[in-house]
Amino acid sequence: MQMLKKGYFGDFGGRFVPELLMPPLIELEEAMGRIMPSPIFQQELGRIMADFVGRPTPLYHCQGLSEMLGRNIWLKREDLAHTGAHKVNNTMGQALLAKHMGKPRLIAETGAGQHGVATATAAAMLGLECVVYMGSIDVKRQSHNVRRMKLLGAEVRPVESGTKTLKDAINAALRDWIAEQRTTHYCLGSVTGAHPFPLLVRDLQAVIGREAKRQFMEKMGGKLPYMIVACVGGGSNAIGAFHEFVPHGEVRLVGVEAAGTGELGCYHSATLTKGEHGVLHGALTKLLQDKHGQVEPSHSVAAGLDYPGVGPEHAGLQAAGRAEYYCVNDTQALNAFQVLCRTEGIIPALESSHALAWVLDNAESIPRGEHVIINLSGRGDKDLDIIEEVLGI
Amino acid sequence: MTKSRLEQKIREANEAGRKALIPYLPAGYPDKERFWKELSALDKSGADIIEIGVPFSDPVADGPVVERASLQCLEAGVTLDWILAELKKRKGGFKAGIVLMGYYNPFYKYGLDRLAADAAEAGVTGFIVPDLPMEESEDMTKALAARGLDLIPLVGLNTSEERMKLYADNARGYVYFVSVLGTTGERTSLPEEIAGRLAVAKRVFDVPLALGFGISRPEQLTTFGDTIDAVVFGSSLIKHLDQGGDSAGFMARWK
Numbered sequence: 001m002q003m004l005k006k007g008y009f010g011d012f013g014g015r016f017v018p019e020l021l022m023p024p025l026i027e028l029e030e031a032m033g034r035i036m037p038s039p040i041f042q043q044e045l046g047r048i049m050a051d052f053v054g055r056p057t058p059l060y061h062c063q064g065l066s067e068m069l070g071r072n073i074w075l076k077r078e079d080l081a082h083t084g085a086h087k088v089n090n091t092m093g094q095a096l097l098a099k100h101m102g103k104p105r106l107i108a109e110t111g112a113g114q115h116g117v118a119t120a121t122a123a124a125m126l127g128l129e130c131v132v133y134m135g136s137i138d139v140k141r142q143s144h145n146v147r148r149m150k151l152l153g154a155e156v157r158p159v160e161s162g163t164k165t166l167k168d169a170i171n172a173a174l175r176d177w178i179a180e181q182r183t184t185h186y187c188l189g190s191v192t193g194a195h196p197f198p199l200l201v202r203d204l205q206a207v208i209g210r211e212a213k214r215q216f217m218e219k220m221g222g223k224l225p226y227m228i229v230a231c232v233g234g235g236s237n238a239i240g241a242f243h244e245f246v247p248h249g250e251v252r253l254v255g256v257e258a259a260g261t262g263e264l265g266c267y268h269s270a271t272l273t274k275g276e277h278g279v280l281h282g283a284l285t286k287l288l289q290d291k292h293g294q295v296e297p298s299h300s301v302a303a304g305l306d307y308p309g310v311g312p313e314h315a316g317l318q319a320a321g322r323a324e325y326y327c328v329n330d331t332q333a334l335n336a337f338q339v340l341c342r343t344e345g346i347i348p349a350l351e352s353s354h355a356l357a358w359v360l361d362n363a364e365s366i367p368r369g370e371h372v373i374i375n376l377s378g379r380g381d382k383d384l385d386i387i388e389e390v391l392g393i
Numbered sequence: 394m395t396k397s398r399l400e401q402k403i404r405e406a407n408e409a410g411r412k413a414l415i416p417y418l419p420a421g422y423p424d425k426e427r428f429w430k431e432l433s434a435l436d437k438s439g440a441d442i443i444e445i446g447v448p449f450s451d452p453v454a455d456g457p458v459v460e461r462a463s464l465q466c467l468e469a470g471v472t473l474d475w476i477l478a479e480l481k482k483r484k485g486g487f488k489a490g491i492v493l494m495g496y497y498n499p500f501y502k503y504g505l506d507r508l509a510a511d512a513a514e515a516g517v518t519g520f521i522v523p524d525l526p527m528e529e530s531e532d533m534t535k536a537l538a539a540r541g542l543d544l545i546p547l548v549g550l551n552t553s554e555e556r557m558k559l560y561a562d563n564a565r566g567y568v569y570f571v572s573v574l575g576t577t578g579e580r581t582s583l584p585e586e587i588a589g590r591l592a593v594a595k596r597v598f599d600v601p602l603a604l605g606f607g608i609s610r611p612e613q614l615t616t617f618g619d620t621i622d623a624v625v626f627g628s629s630l631i632k633h634l635d636q637g638g639d640s641a642g643f644m645a646r647w648k
Contacts (some may be wrong), residue, residue, distance in 0.1 A: 005531075006528065015528055016524045016525060017526065018453065018454040018523050018547070019525075019526050019547045019549055019556075020549045020550075020551060020552075021456075022528075022576060023553070162450065163462060170450055171452075171453050175453065175454075175456075177574050178576065179574055181551070278498050279498045281526070282524075287498070291502075292472045292473060292474070292499055293449075293501065293503065294449065294450045294467065294498075295450040295451050
């Protein structure tokens with residue numbers, strides 16, 4: 001029986017799903033192995049990434065921030081990828097895979113709406129049908145992205161059950177997939193869920209770290225950066241940024257979670273920092289839960305980080321001591337958001353602002369003059385309603 | 394290994410010329426007190442096995458009726474500790490076999506060895522865990538087997554014969570055959586392909602076959618003849634209670 005277990009990162013991962021979902025997961029795993037390495041698929045994906053997504057995205061040295069902090073701050077500009085976030089790397093890959101698998105329909109779940117927009121974009125570009133599940137609370141706080149999805153031809157289905165946020169949207173998408181698996185690919189949005197999703201999404205996002213490493217080494221004469229920092233909700237932009245550097249033990253990998261309001265007893269999304277071993281949405285990972293194993297609601301001002309679970313590979317990297325995870329609260333993130341706007345002329349997503357905030361607030365712990373790459377996972381246009389409300393701007 | 398008590402219950406019903414009846418009710422539904430009255434009524438009204446739902450915050454395989462009922466139970470403060478403690482008080486009080494059905498995380502969090510010990514002491518005979526396919530079930534199977542408890546496998550319309558054979562190697566109690574590609578809940582009709590898949594399952598498994606998901610009327614079963622040995626109903630029972638009916642009245646329609 002042990003031989004049957006697949007998709008583990010140390011103690012974390014696996015496939016904890018209803019038996020009805022095992023055949024489509026096995027079908028997907030088989031398709032990943034057969035279709036994705038083929039030259040036809042790779043050439044097509046390469047073309048899409050270059051001409052449609054706009055890769056490689058730049059690696060930008062922040063003059064103002066670097067002078068302010070006395071450390072060299074670099075931004076990997078995923079906010080400049082088509083649709084405004086790293087999410088499109090994953091959805092274009094999965095949509096193309098679905099098309100090669102003969103599946104005409106994509107479903108997705110979304111929190112901040114970036115993954116929904118990216119899936120709707122990929123579906124439109126490749127001629128696939130698209131349905132996006134979104135918690136009704138997120139539908140309200142990310143209305144800009146809901147309108148974008150509709151323009152792109154996707155159907156947005158608000159989810160009213162549970163906490164009405166991302167985790168409930170995932171439940172709804174899984175139910176749809178159980179029923180419609182013969183025609184449908186579930187375009188999962190992060191490095192979460194049952195095997196092979198954490199591997200599939202990681203492999204599609206690893207382009208971030210590959211490019212960043214090449215770009216940094218070219219600019220710095222073959223040198224590696226001191227540290228890579230990325231925000232972690234489900235963890236796809238962070239794994240994408242980390243993966244290429246995992247074998248380079250001298251490069252510090254720092255993931256930054258959302259501490260919510262930061263007040264004692266309030267909900268947050270700091271799964272790796274404050275969660276415990278548990279099973280949700282198909283994987284054994286770290287989880288926010290009560291003493292009875294019920295999943296706790298999460299909170300963050302950044303909807304994309306508002307998730308009580310985390311990708312199992314992050315839990316594995318943490319347990320192995322290869323990556324470090326910290327958390328910052330809403331106020332710190334909002335402060336960092338404003339700093340980047342004013343010093344660099346870049347409006348970052350509130351998710352990415354968490355990574356930035358950790359560097360701003362912990363710069364003293366980084367040796368002076370060292371080089372830090374922050375993955376700027378997305379742009380902040382989608383968050384303007386929240387920003388206006390919270391900061392009164 | 395001795396024959397499972399759950400298997401015995403189903404075989405006894407079959408020998409009496411009928412399908413075994415397996416009602417499902419979430420623990421603490423419709424409220425914490427009435428639940429135990431309904432459970433006794435189900436037991437007295439001909440239930441051969443009773444599946445007690447252990448509520449979970451994220452019931453992925455459940456349709457709207459069971460989901461709503463489960464979340465209502467959670468809000469009323471139902472926990473696995475409460476279920477086991479209350480069952481322990483009533484140990485020996487039920488003719489029917491008692492099975493706990495719930496998602497993996499509350500069981501995992503409770504601790505599998507402790508769960509098996511406490512469940513056995515509370516008179517539980519088996520478990521159904523919808524999000525625990527065979528690939529991940531080794532730890533729980535071992536813990537339960539040490540206390541003589543069964544882990545009931547679920548299979549469905551899309552389960553290949555090869556996978557069914559792997560399940561058959563460890564199957565005890567009965568096999569839960571999911572009748573639809575979907576979540577729990579009543580359906581007006583069942584898919585035509587069921588009969589063929591049930592025939593495969595019948596050939597592969599030595600333990601009895603129970604058909605569940607989407608079943609609300611005895612007429613739905615007439616075409617399956619001897620391929621199924623038991624029938625599970627959940628959503629239709631919950632709806633019946635919601636509409637002011639009682640368990641005895643519900644069970645009467647299946648006799």
